[in-house]
Each structure stands twice: as structure tokens, then as C-alpha cells.
Amino acid sequence: MTSTTRPKPRERLLAAAEELFYSEGVHVGVDRLCEAAQVSKRSMYQHFGSKDEILVEMLRSRAPQVMAGLDVAPDAAPRERILAVFDALHEQAQAPGFHGCPFVSVATELKDRDHPASVAALGYKLELNAFFEEQARLAGATDPVSLGVQLTMMFDGASAYSVVRGGGSPAARSAVVALLDAQGV
């Protein structure tokens, strides 16, 4: 009976935090968090020391899933694998509940790079950057380090575009193509 069992409070809290913090911001209160997770506040403070701890744990535990949701062509050649990331982003940006990259959102809302959650967000961004850089290197890019940063910037820029205007733009893909072409990828 491992498949139909209801998730434990800890996991329910992390799921509720993912949903609420993303759709409404990190200022959502613990009362609403507990209500959404169907967990009493007393239990919540048994599992987590504070609301911030939930936020950090949520970011840490979700990073791999977010990466997996973007690296949708792991067996393709580097250039296509990179482009697939932006195609995936483009599709996610069409969804009604899209509010940009959750890690950048948290960092933007906290406005404090020393906050543990900001550090967790930075960790994820470095991962994404490393992914781009590695693919660039595999494809024989002129300057993989620079290209990795450039692609990370384009990723966050395309996200910001969606946050402000809604939806996506084909200009993101053409920009990526131009950046890849410029380095012979």
C-alpha cells in the first residue's frame, strides 16, 4: 500500500508551500499554509522550526524536479538539448498559473541574498548555469563559461517577460539560436 497512501504531513506541507508561495508569494501566512496542507499548526511546528525553514526545505527538495521538467531531451545533442529547455519554458509560460521562475521569485521577494532561501535559490541557478555551460562545452563552444551565463540570463529574461506581459514570445528561441550560432554550437 505504498501508492494510494495519503502523503505524510511533512510532504503535504511542502506541497502546500510550493503551491501557495509560488502563486501568492512568500508572505502567505502559516495559518493558510496549514489549512491548505490539512495539518494542524502544532504539527507544523513539530516538523519545521519556522515558516522560513519550510520555505528553504521546499526550494531544496523541489529543485531536482524543476530541473527535470526543463531538461526534457536528455538524450539529444547539446544544441538541441539546450533549445529543448527553452521550448519547455515557452510551454510552461503559456499555462495560466505561470509566475516566472520560482527561485528568482523568492530571491526577488526576499531582497536579501543572505537569507537561507535566497542561498537555496542561488544554488539552483548555479545548477542551471552549470548545465548550460556543460552542454556548451560538449558542443565545442568558443567560451562555454560565458555562454552558460548568457543562456541563464536569457532564461530568466524570458521568464520575466512572461511575468510582466503574460504568455511567451518566439523571440526567446531566436535569441538563443543567435547566441549558440555566435559560438559555433
Add this chain to the structure above:
Amino acid sequence: MTSTTRPKPRERLLAAAEELFYSEGVHVGVDRLCEAAQVSKRSMYQHFGSKDEILVEMLRSRAPQVMAGLDVAPDAAPRERILAVFDALHEQAQAPGFHGCPFVSVATELKDRDHPASVAALGYKLELNAFFEEQARLAGATDPVSLGVQLTMMFDGASAYSVVRGGGSPAARSAVVALLDAQGV
């Protein structure tokens, strides 16, 4: 005595809102806002109907100044004028109190594109986009519309980079050069 006069409460409130909402977020309370502006709460509600109204008015009134702070080479040729914007951003991103584009920040924090402040933020972003597009057109770009969007994305992507990691990166400028070169600008 027009130069040494202390600004009126309305302007002091807008200045305090610009400072506090940017450095700490739109969730700063009206009490702290009034304290920073040295204006009584009663007076605040004489000038503005609500806290949100201050936020919207602040964004609207500050947009021209922000644009002016980026278009620092208005007499240069289009390509250099565009690059000057990213050089200005790069310098601003080095400053200790930098927290990204204030308009994108507000939109990110509100997570509601229908909010009047989000609409104001959108208006500013469209202005920046139009600026890039116009320069691209003047320089004879292959597809000025697409290039305008691409540059706006790079701008916000470079801003996000600074928010998450702090400081700037020379990769932003090289990316812009690649995008311009790809369109013969």
C-alpha cells in the same frame, strides 16, 4: 525660494515609497512609509486613497527618470546607444542597494497582472521595448520587432542575474553584441 524649499508631503511620500518599496518590497506598511516620509498618516490618506494608489503613482512618476538613467548616450549611433543602456545597467548592478528592475520586482511580488501597479510596470517595460525596437529599426536590423523583445529579455535577465548572485557579468554585454551582430546592427 524655489530651490531650498522642503518638498511637499505628496512628493516626500512618493520618494519614501520609491526607496522603501524597492529596498524592502511592496509589503512595507504605511506606518513605516509615513515615518520615513515624515508625514502623518492622516495627511497620507488626504493625498492618496490607499497604499496601492501610492505604489501606482510612484511607478508612474518614476518611469521617466529610470529611462533617463539608462539612455545615457542619447546622441550616439543606435548600436552604441543600445550598448550604453547595458553598460549603465552593469554599473547600477554593482551598487550595494541594487535589487533588479523595480518594475519587474513589483510585478513579481504582486503576482497579479490585473493589479494597477502591474499595469503600470507593464507600461514601462513596453516603453523600454519600444526604445530598443526603434534603435534597431534605425540601425537597419533584419527584424527590429524581434530584436526589441530580445534586448528587453536580456535586460531583465541580466537584472535577475544580479538579484540572485549580486554584481554584474560581462557576459551580458557580449550577449547583446551577439544579438546585434546577428541582425547586422
Add this chain to the structure above:
DNA sequence: TGGAGAGTACACAGATCGGTTTACTTTGTG
């Protein structure tokens, strides 16, 4: 000079914030 408009200080309302505490119930297992 005197009165109106603009400003102040401060208490208040009702809600919500993060977090704690008390008292009770459920659940899994030796």
C-alpha cells in the same frame, strides 16, 4: 486680524502575522 486649509499626534478598530500552549484523540506496534 482672523479664519480656512493643511498639517500634526495619537488612539482606535478589526484583521492577520509568526509562534506557543493546553488538552484531547488517533494510530501503529511490542
Add this chain to the structure above:
DNA sequence: CACAAAGTAAACCGATCTGTGTACTCTCCA
């Protein structure tokens, strides 16, 4: 079965939130 672990509901704490009400003072100008 029995009992500890883990869960629940709900009151409570002091602080803060947006916004209002009251009562007073300042300043400028007809």
C-alpha cells in the same frame, strides 16, 4: 491490550496590518 508517538482543535500572545476618528496646531493670505 496497552502505551508512546503523532496527530488534532482551538485559545492565546504580542506585534503589525490598512484605514478611520478625534482633537489640536500651524501657516498663509484676504
